[in-house]
Amino acid sequence: MLAYALRRVLMLVPVFLAVSVVIFLILHFIPGDPIDNLLKVGAPPEQRAEMMTRYGLDRPLPVQYAMWLAKLLTGDLGTAIVARRPVADLIAQALPHSLLLGGVALAFSSLLGIAFGVVAALQKDGWLDRLVMGGVLFGSMLPSFWLGLLLILAFSVGLGWFPVSGARTWSSLVLPVLTIGFGGTALVARITRISMIDIASRDFVLLLHAKGLSPLEIQLRYVLRHALIPVVTILALRIGWILGGAVTVEVVFARPGLGTLLIKALSQHDYPVVQASLLMLSMAVMLGTLLGDLLQAAMDPRVRGAVA
CATH class of the missing domain: 1.10.3720.10 (MetI-like)
Structure with missing residues (x-):
């Protein structure tokens, strides 16, 4: 029974990675970004570029995914861009x-x-x-x-x-x-x-x-x-x-x-x-x-x- 349970747990690893890739890509292919909710109407392009750099949204998608996955594996869910609070706190309140x-x-x-x-x-x-x-x-x-x-x-x-x-x-x-x-x-x-x-x-x-x-x-x-x-x-x-x-x-x-x-x-x-x-x-x-x-x-x- 222990060997069977171990095999089943290991089978979840590739599934988890595949799901994380799908979630990441779907969100980034949706038009719009969170910076639109932070900037005031008529904000200069320099301010948008500065905020994109601050949150790492100006980097290539593979780099963004690797950074997100690395933090995720250490238990760091990141910081909410709009709410500006740790995502773990928001999840802990809602879950x-x-x-x-x-x-x-x-x-x-x-x-x-x-x-x-x-x-x-x-x-x-x-x-x-x-x-x-x-x-x-x-x-x-x-x-x-x-x-x-x-x-x-x-x-x-x-x-x-x-x-x-x-x-x-x-x-x-x-x-x-x-x-x-x-x-x-x-x-x-x-x-x-x-x-x-x-x-x-x-x-x-x-x-x-x-x-x-x-x-x-x-x-x-x-x-x-x-x-x-x-x-x-x-x-x-x-x-x-x-x-x-x-x-x-x-x-x-x-x-x-x-x-x-x-x-x-x-x-x-x-x-x-x-x-x-x-x-x-x-x-x-x-x-x-x-x-x-x-x-x-x-x-x-x-x-x-x-x-x-």
Whole structure:
């Protein structure tokens, strides 16, 4: 298991380098630069040239990338050009809000999705199966920003149950969590249902029936335990996607998270902040993938044997 984990970690190194190159190039190919937000209208060209030199933006792109990567490998995320603060401080302020929102949304979608999947599997091809799967599928088709606005209109503006925006109280988490969680619920429910139906047709399940165990005990104690292997993998993969999906949701609900920081930095072309924010989101996806592979290998020895 240790050798497998080490191989998987080493495989992330070239992926990380490729992602860093893509992030760096995309930002520098976008028209405009952060100097436009620092200079006054009508500023002389000499002042622009001086500021370009100060922030290293006058150097060739390969040199700029090498300098950024060298600092990054030492833990230095740079200094925000517009805010003129260490990027690490800005990330440290925003990241806990995103992690809290993403963690609660992941737990919500996991528990609800597994419960719906179990109900659908137990009532395979019945009216309850069609109702549950149809409902969660419809919920997953709604765009998150549109669903968030509907929830605000219904429960904040109409009923006044929850805050419209901000992150001061726990109640402000409810609507953003529902907005993010509904999409993930459908995926988890479908995977759980399909996996349980597949496991239920295995020979060992027929043997359990022959021993006289009740169908409900077999499903919940034996079938569900084996069916959770692909579900756990999917949940680990969703860690990064939930943090990425939180970007638009944080903007809709005006939460001071990584998404709000990223959108603001994009509007200002603040390269160090945007690069660090996108890198954090990319690393969340990579670490989620790694965690999913390790959990699947730990739960299923056949995975370790296949790559040995």
